[in-house]
Structures are given as C-alpha cells and as structure tokens.
Amino acid sequence: MLNNLINFLSMGGYGHFIWGAFGLSAIVLIGLIIQSLQFLKSSETLLHSIKEKTNETET
Amino acid sequence: MFNYFANPVRFLRLTSKLQPITMLVALVSIGLGLYYGLVKSPPDYQQSETVRIMYVHVPAAWMAMFCYVAIACSSAVALIWRHMLANIIAKSTAPIGASFTFLALATGSLWGKPMWGTWWVWDARLTSVLILFFLYLGYMVLYNAFDDQSRGARAAAILSIVGVINVPIIKFSVDWWNTLHQPASVIKMDGPSIHPSMLTPLILMAVGYTALYFWLLFVRTRAELNANKVRMMSIQQVET
Numbered sequence: 001m002l003n004n005l006i007n008f009l010s011m012g013g014y015g016h017f018i019w020g021a022f023g024l025s026a027i028v029l030i031g032l033i034i035q036s037l038q039f040l041k042s043s044e045t046l047l048h049s050i051k052e053k054t055n056e057t058e059t
Numbered sequence: 060m061f062n063y064f065a066n067p068v069r070f071l072r073l074t075s076k077l078q079p080i081t082m083l084v085a086l087v088s089i090g091l092g093l094y095y096g097l098v099k100s101p102p103d104y105q106q107s108e109t110v111r112i113m114y115v116h117v118p119a120a121w122m123a124m125f126c127y128v129a130i131a132c133s134s135a136v137a138l139i140w141r142h143m144l145a146n147i148i149a150k151s152t153a154p155i156g157a158s159f160t161f162l163a164l165a166t167g168s169l170w171g172k173p174m175w176g177t178w179w180v181w182d183a184r185l186t187s188v189l190i191l192f193f194l195y196l197g198y199m200v201l202y203n204a205f206d207d208q209s210r211g212a213r214a215a216a217i218l219s220i221v222g223v224i225n226v227p228i229i230k231f232s233v234d235w236w237n238t239l240h241q242p243a244s245v246i247k248m249d250g251p252s253i254h255p256s257m258l259t260p261l262i263l264m265a266v267g268y269t270a271l272y273f274w275l276l277f278v279r280t281r282a283e284l285n286a287n288k289v290r291m292m293s294i295q296q297v298e299t
Binding site: 008011012013014017018020021022024025028029032033036037039040042043044046047050051053054057 | 093097098102107108109111112115116119154155158161162165166169170172173271275278279281282283285286288289292293295296
C-alpha cells in the first residue's frame with residue numbers, strides 16, 4: 001500500500017518535474033480565481049458605497 | 060446578435076446564468092482529467108512518465124492562443140462598432156491569457172529539462188510563445204497607461220490586432236522551421252495521432268480549461284463593469 005503510494009509519487013524518477021508542473025498550474029489557476037473573486041468583491045463594495053453617497057447628497 | 064448582447068444588462072443576465080454551469084463543467088472535467096492523466100493513462104514508450112506533463116502543458120498552450128484571438132476579435136469589434144463591452148471582454152481576457160501562456164512556458168520547461176536536457180532553447184515554437192507572453196504584458200500595460208481609459212483601450216486594441224500575426228506563426232512554427240519542439244499530434248488535417256488513452260485526459264483538461272476561462276471571464280467582466288460604473292458616477296459627482 002505504502003509502496004504503491006511511493007511509486008506513484010516518484011513517477012518513475014520524474015516526480016519533481018511532473019508534480020512541479022501540476023503544482024505550478026494549480027497555484028497559478030487557483031491564484032487567478034482568488035484574485036478575480038477579490039476584484040469582483042472590491043468593485044461591488046466600491047459601487048455600493050458610491051451609490052450610498054449619491055443618495056445622501058440627493059436627499 | 061452582437062448588438063443584442065452588447066447591452067451590459069442583457070450580458071450580465073446571460074452570464075449570471077452561465078457562470079455556475081461553466082464552474083461545474085470546469086470542476087468535473089479537470090477532476091476527471093487529473094484522474095485519467097495521473098492515474099489511468101499509461102506512460103509513454105519514449106517519454107515514460109513525463110508525458111503526463113502534456114496534460115497541463117498542451118491545454119494551457121491552446122488557451123494561450125485562444126485567449127489572444129479572443130482579445131484581437133473583441134478589440135476589432137470595439138474599434139469598428141465602438142461597443143464598450145467588447146473592450147471590457149478583451150481587457151478581462153488579458154490576465155487569463157497571460158497566465159495560461161506563463162503556464163505553457165513553465166510546464167514546457169519542466170518537461171524540457173528531463174527530456175531535452177535543457178530548460179530552454181531558442182527554438183521557433185518556444186520563442187514565438189515567449190513573444191506572445193510579452194504581447195499580453197504589453198497589452199495590459201498599454202491599456203492602463205493613459206489617464207483617459209478610452210485612449211488606452213484604443214491603443215491596446217490596435218496592438219492586439221497587429222500582434223495576432225504571431226498566432227499562425229506559433230501554430231505553424233513547428234512545420235516552417237526545424238524546431239526541437241515536436242509537431243502537432245492532435246489538431247491535424249488527418250485526425251489525431253495519439254492513442255485514445257492519452258487523448259482522453261488531454262481533451263478533458265482542455266474542456267476544463269476552456270470552461271474555467273469562461274467562468275473567470277464572467278467574473279472579471281462583472282467586476283470591470285462595476286468599476287466602469289464607479290468611474291462614471293465619480294465623474295458625475297465632480298460635475299454636480
């Protein structure tokens with residue numbers, strides 16, 4: 001069982017390169033997802049606050 | 060149809076429906092693609108286990124070119140018909156395309172070291188993809204280089220249309236020049252020449268990456284439209 005896992009992780013001696021490529025892809029894409037969601041959230045907060053401000057000045 | 064969806068309200072209504080679907084397709088396809096790519100598919104007879112890097116490298120490279128063509132097409136629409144939404148779609152695609160290009164270069168390098176014995180060669184395919192990466196960076200810098208956003212958008216749109224000449228150069232570089240990079244084995248006139256056991260994870264990952272692109276695009280365009288509204292409202296406030 002443990003041997004199987006070690007074999008799988010070593011990827012025929014190329015584990016560093018293969019896991020490096022998959023890991024880097026995961027980091028970049030997940031990072032992009034998080035950054036995009038944060039961008040959306042901050043834009044919504046800003047829009048909200050500016051809308052409130054305009055309402056205040058109108059009333 | 061262009062004119063129908065050029066209205067931001069209609070566009071947002073459509074994308075809010077499509078957003079959960081694209082996320083679901085991305086999660087399922089990438090999940091299955093990883094399982095088939097890392098567990099089920101066999102090692103290659105020449106490249107052994109390193110062939111698995113192809114499952115993240117090739118879809119990233121496809122998306123790098125797809126996103127660039129998307130930017131150039133929306134930029135053309137923005138320049139000709141002056142649709143504000145087309146500029147926003149192009150602007151929102153740029154960081155996604157740049158990330159995919161970076162991943163294509165980096166994962167290719169991680170494959171090149173064990174297989175070619177080097178991280179990098181100035182081969183026509185690699186060099187033209189590096190130029191694509193710089194075009195993305197140039198596009199993003201130019202877009203934000205002016206105080207007047209519309210001038211930046213115009214300059215960046217022209218750059219992206221001129222730069223689209225690089226896309227066929229990337230695609231055919233492996234046929235036109237004697238490159239170290241191997242020629243196409245999937246998108247060919249006479250059909251793919253790779254075994255279904257390897258084609259399955261490749262297609263799954265490609266579908267997943269495409270769905271992820273659309274999800275990211277919908278999130279980013281929504282944010283950009285909000286930012287645009289904020290800009291308009293602040294100008295109005297200053298004027299009153």
